[in-house]
Amino acid sequence: MSAASSPAPIARAGVMLRVNGAEHAVPAAPEARLLYVLRNDLALNGPKFGCGLGECGACTVLIDGQAARSCVMPIAGLHGRAVTTLEGLGTADAPGPVQRAFIDAQAAQCGYCLNGMIMTTEALLRRNPEPTEREIRDALKYTLCRCGTHIEILAAVRLAVQYWRDAEGDRHR
Ligand code: FES
Ligand code: FES
Numbered sequence: 001m002s003a004a005s006s007p008a009p010i011a012r013a014g015v016m017l018r019v020n021g022a023e024h025a026v027p028a029a030p031e032a033r034l035l036y037v038l039r040n041d042l043a044l045n046g047p048k049f050g051c052g053l054g055e056c057g058a059c060t061v062l063i064d065g066q067a068a069r070s071c072v073m074p075i076a077g078l079h080g081r082a083v084t085t086l087e088g089l090g091t092a093d094a095p096g097p098v099q100r101a102f103i104d105a106q107a108a109q110c111g112y113c114l115n116g117m118i119m120t121t122e123a124l125l126r127r128n129p130e131p132t133e134r135e136i137r138d139a140l141k142y143t144l145c146r147c148g149t150h151i152e153i154l155a156a157v158r159l160a161v162q163y164w165r166d167a168e169g170d171r172h173r
Contacts, residue, residue, distance in 0.1 A: 015075050019044065020088030030076035035059045037075055038085060046086025048115050050144075057116030057143035061085050067123035086115050089122060097167045098122045101160035102153075109147035116143040121157050125164045136161075 014025045015032075019042060026041045038044040038061070047070050050058030054072040061070045062084040090096035095103060098121050108114055117140065124131055124139040131139070136157050145153060 015079065017042075017075060017078055017083060018081065019083045020085060021082075026075070028075060031074045034061065034070035034073040034075050034078065034083070038070060038083075044085045044087050046115050047119075048112055050112070050116075055142075055144075056113075057120060058113055060116040060119040060143070062088075062119060062123055065123065065126050067120050086118060089118070096122070097163035098125065098160040101163050102156045105152060105156035105159050107149060107152040107156035109149045113143065113145040113147075113149075117145070117153050117156075121160050125160065129161070129164055129168065131161065 014027055015030055017024050017026055017037070019038070024042060026037050028037050028041060035047055035049060038047055039049075047061055048058040049071065050056035052071045054069045057069065059069055059071040060067050062068065062082075063073075063078070064081050065084075086099075090099050098118050102108070102114060102118055107117070120140055120143050121136075124136070128135060136154065140153070140157070
């Protein structure tokens, strides 16, 4: 076969994703997992790779406000849905209430699990701004911390409840 008749390279199908309020055409296959697209194509490194099996929660993002494990989520089904990552909750200068609570409570040892803890807490407070201790523990029980920092993390979540309430009060003032 001559060079002139060589088949053109197959273009990779692009998928439109709405992430942190911005639209992105990502050059990834529909079956690509969201975590890899966020980190490798969009340089959003808040979500972490832990187990890659949907079991540890390190990769948690919000999909339409609900916590979801991005390491096992194909991007194909996400057209028109709102993806929020840790970066979408605030900035270093203006962290969101949950981020600020985790900073103030110093709820980290290595910090690798904190993306999952913060995103899971954010999802909890969006649906239930005044959770009981039982509801907090139930929401976080499948988000794993290898360093055993659970006591500090629970303290951070309680502080986040308070900061969330304060932020709601400011919004209605
Ligand atoms: S990396 Fe996704 S659940 Fe562990
Ligand atoms: S602080 Fe290290 S895994 Fe949670």
